[in-house]
Amino acid sequence: MSLITTDAIVLHVVPYLESSRILRLATREAGVLSVVARGARSSKKRFGSGVDLFAEGQAQIHVKPGRDLHALNAFDVTRSRVGLAADLGRFTAASALVECVMRVVHDEAAPRVYHGVAAGLDTIAEAAEGDTVALTLGVFWRLVSEVGFMPSLDRCAECQAEIPVDADARFSHVAGGVLCPLCAKMAAASRRLPAAARSVIAAWIRGDQPNVEPADCRAHQRLLREFLTQHLPDSRDLRAFGVWEQGRW
Incomplete structure (x- = not known):
């Protein structure tokens, strides 16, 4: 057993036995880990608000080689992101993001991904009500690109x-990007992607924030969901993403 001290973000919290909680943490030094916070439900002496969803801080974790559940020794909160709890739009957007993180990030160090998730949650927490969806879409596409699923947008994903730049194209989730007319004819399935929409996705990946109409945001959410479903490592539904996409609360 080894003790590591690392920056960490709380992605998921569930009760465990009478007094404890099991957390899923995104960590800077060890990827995504499951930990048990013993006594967290009966006393906040060691963990404070460190067991709150989306909280970030310094975690001390006893890592047990070969085990799926490790022990959280302490969590010192540095950022609580109260803005995410103050608005349902922001909360559901953040929930959709961390759901994706738990599916694509594993138990290995990925500092760039960690900092991208932290920055993304900050962006969502500070978003104005009318900007939340567009900002979250940008956060998602940057995460997708950082973990190795960057879509091909300026060259055919096949040939x-x-x-x-000014041409509409067919977008294939299976191929991982746009297709030229010839390859599109041979593709089993693809979706028309207007040139303007392709430009918006490229801007999001660069870290820019283009102006996107609400109706276009819904189309981008659908495209992103389909892309994620194709490239995630298992076939489980994206339940939090579905709530965020529907926007019914």
Whole structure:
């Protein structure tokens, strides 16, 4: 057993026995880990608000090699992100994001991904009500790109032929990006992606924040969900993403 001290973000919390909680943490040094916080439900002396969803801080974790559940020794909170709890739109957006993180990030160090998740949650927590969906879409596409699923947007995902900037294209989730006309004819399934929408996704991946109409955001949410479903490692439904996409609360 080894003790590590690492920056960490609380992604998920469930009760465990009478006085404890099991947490899923995104950590800077060890990827996503499951930990048990013993006594967290009966006393906040060691953990304080460190067992609150989306809290970030310094975690001390006893890592047990070969085990799926480790022991959380302490959690010193540095950021609580109260803005996420103050608005249902922001809360559901953040919940959709961390649901994805738990599916694509494993128990290995990924500092760039960790900092991207932290920055993304900050962005959502500070978003104005009308900007939340568009900002979250940008956070998602940057996360997707950081974990190795960046879509091909300027060249055909199959033959690498250049796609003109001002041209509409077919987008294949299976191929991982846009297709040239010839490859699109041979693809089993694809979706039309207007040139303007392709430009918006490219801007999000660069870290820019383009102006997107609410109706277009809904189309982008659908495209993103389909892309994630194709590339996630298992076939479980994205339940939190579904709530965020529907926007019914």
